[in-house]
Amino acid sequence: MQILKNGVTKRVPGPTVINYHIDYKMDTKRGHEVPIIGKKQAFFGKEWSEKEAADLLHLGKLTSQAKNCMNCHTLLGNGAYFAPDLTKAWLDPAWQNGGPLQGMTGKNTVEEAMAEFLQHPSQYPTHARMMPDLGITADEAKGLVAFLKHMSSIDTNGFPRNFSKTVETFKAGGSHAH
Known part of the structure; x- marks a missing residue:
């Protein structure tokens, strides 16, 4: 894999990708969905510089390790299968406008809704196995x-498999994507 700059490859965007709309579309040549980086989109109400975005991602990674997220969740195929796979959690339609998780939190954006949930998960019942309150601060949630x-x-490369099918199930009235 060709490294472009600062460890960024064609398949792993740099930290400032948080400043853009992210979606998935089917690539018939490859036989699975691929991420599409779209137009600029404010993240928590602002555009983040390379350093700010890198620092924020680093905080998120350290927080996920400190709070042992992978004891319950899966990321990129690693971790546990007790709670939803987080690999494409950002794209879960339950967090999008009109989705039940965004609606429950009363927040206007995906990032605000996710951050609110992470700070106070016991206030938002989503499954029989609810996420515990882990004492996540506002900065850690961000x-x-x-x-x-x-x-x-x-x-x-299309992992997790059938993500688009779970999204379609959700849109048809099923539970949120895993």
Whole structure:
């Protein structure tokens, strides 16, 4: 894999990807969905510089390790299967406008809704196995959300499989994507 700059590759965008809209679309040539980096989009109400974004992602990574997120969740195929896979959590339609998780939190953006949930998960019942309150601060939540958005921008060769099918299930009235 060709390294472009600062450890960034064609499949792993740099930290400032948090300043852009991220979506997925089917690549028929490759036979699976690929991330699409779209137009600029404010993240927590601002555009983040390279250093600010890198620092925020680093905080998110350290927080995910300190709070042992992978004891329950999966990221890029690693971790546990007790709670939802977080590889593409940013793209889960439950967090999008009109989605039940965003609606529950009363927040206007995906990042605000996710951060609110991470700070107070017991206030938002989502599953029989609820996420415990881990004492995540506002800054840690912001870092975790940046980390999750960045994870969703990585070209994972179609992993996790059937993500688009779970999204379609959700849109048809099923539970949120895992």
